[in-house]
Amino acid sequence: MSFPTPLGVLDLVPVPSGATAGEALRNSLDLARQAEQLGYARYWFAEHHLNPGVAGTSPAVLLALTAAATSTSTIRLGSGAVQLGHRTALSTVEEFGLIDALHPGRLDLGLGRSGGRPSGETETPATVTPVVDGRAPNGLLIPPRFSFERLLGSPRIALQRRLLQLPGAESQDYAEQIDDLLALLAGAYRSPEGVEAHVIPGEGAEVEVWVLGSSGGQSARVAGRRGLRFAANYHVSPATVLEAVDGYRSFFQPSDHLDKPYVSVSADVVVAEDDATARELAAGYGLWVRSIRTAEGAIPYPTPEEARGHEWSEEDQELVQDRLDTRFVGSPGRVADQLEQLRDATGADELLVTTITHDHAARVRSYALLAEEWSRR
Numbered sequence: 001m002s003f004p005t006p007l008g009v010l011d012l013v014p015v016p017s018g019a020t021a022g023e024a025l026r027n028s029l030d031l032a033r034q035a036e037q038l039g040y041a042r043y044w045f046a047e048h049h050l051n052p053g054v055a056g057t058s059p060a061v062l063l064a065l066t067a068a069a070t071s072t073s074t075i076r077l078g079s080g081a082v083q084l085g086h087r088t089a090l091s092t093v094e095e096f097g098l099i100d101a102l103h104p105g106r107l108d109l110g111l112g113r114s115g116g117r118p119s120g121e122t123e124t125p126a127t128v129t130p131v132v133d134g135r136a137p138n139g140l141l142i143p144p145r146f147s148f149e150r151l152l153g154s155p156r157i158a159l160q161r162r163l164l165q166l167p168g169a170e171s172q173d174y175a176e177q178i179d180d181l182l183a184l185l186a187g188a189y190r191s192p193e194g195v196e197a198h199v200i201p202g203e204g205a206e207v208e209v210w211v212l213g214s215s216g217g218q219s220a221r222v223a224g225r226r227g228l229r230f231a232a233n234y235h236v237s238p239a240t241v242l243e244a245v246d247g248y249r250s251f252f253q254p255s256d257h258l259d260k261p262y263v264s265v266s267a268d269v270v271v272a273e274d275d276a277t278a279r280e281l282a283a284g285y286g287l288w289v290r291s292i293r294t295a296e297g298a299i300p301y302p303t304p305e306e307a308r309g310h311e312w313s314e315e316d317q318e319l320v321q322d323r324l325d326t327r328f329v330g331s332p333g334r335v336a337d338q339l340e341q342l343r344d345a346t347g348a349d350e351l352l353v354t355t356i357t358h359d360h361a362a363r364v365r366s367y368a369l370l371a372e373e374w375s376r377r
């Protein structure tokens with residue numbers, strides 16, 4: 001099966017309510033095998049911590065498990081993203097080098113800045129696609145910006161940073177860290193004193209490096225100026241997706257990796273045979289997003305019945321409305337139309353789909369229905 005625009009899977013390894021982390025992991029391994037058979041181009045794992053409803057804490061470990069459970073040639077495996085704020089360039093290259101040693105040429109090393117030290121650079125993109133009345137020129141919904149101040153100022157988030165970071169440690173500047181990582185992969189690393197470092201395994205690993213970003217700021221600038229692939233997230237920050245892709249393209253400089261910009265964009269999707277069934281399967285999403293945005297940590301993914309039992313306040317609704325409005329939920333044709341609209345608005349070369357339902361079989365079915373519809377286009 002071939003797709004006109006490649007589709008990939010972004011998996012958070014969600015834990016359904018009433019299930020265990022072990023069951024969630026087995027579900028993800030099963031989904032990866034199914035996604036490979038369905039023709040998906042990539043299977044990426046996110047990294048999250050201290051979330052009872054998300055078991056995806058270590059992309060490298062998950063990739064090692066998944067590489068052993070899937071074919072050696074038909075689907076790429078990657079991180080979306082390794083969070084460099086609490087890692088070093090060396091540890092990251094070593095982890096992915098180990099996996100590449102046994103599964104060469106299959107890995108995407110997606111890098112994120114979460115928890116890292118911000119850069120002093122403040123340059124912004126030269127142009128941004130105009131948004132009029134909350135719509136991109138082709139009609140894609142671009143909601144108002146969500147303020148993440150509540151999350152960033154949460155004591156729970158501060159605790160997470162403290163537990164992930166060694167006492168007294170300071171994150172490296174993100175751009176410098178990317179440069180170190182690329183040099184280690186290429187075997188070209190030299191310390192300021194001129195000492196060489198060679199990472200075995202890791203040096204020469206056939207990994208495809210991506211930078212993930214949600215705005216036109218530092219991540220887009222780092223990816224563009226180093227000529228790397230860039231992944232923007234409509235599913236987490238829909239308000240800034242156009243800024244992110246426009247910023248990346250405005251900063252882009254050809255490199256040994258790429259001669260022109262290359263962009264993937266993510267979306268939240270639930271597909272079923274008809275719109276009503278899809279809406280029912282997606283009913284738990286709002287309550288799940290609320291748990292994240294209140295800084296409680298993602299709860300185990302609720303059943304539709306559990307979700308309907310929640311009494312929504314006006315404040316609750318405001319917390320999640322942008323995410324609810326920008327999901328693509330419905331029949332295969334409806335969702336494929338919306339994905340095409342997202343692709344055209346952002347100029348995406350690929351799309352990355354994340355689907356969460358309480359029932360694993362329904363989740364697999366969603367990906368299967370989408371693959372069948374997408375291949376017809």
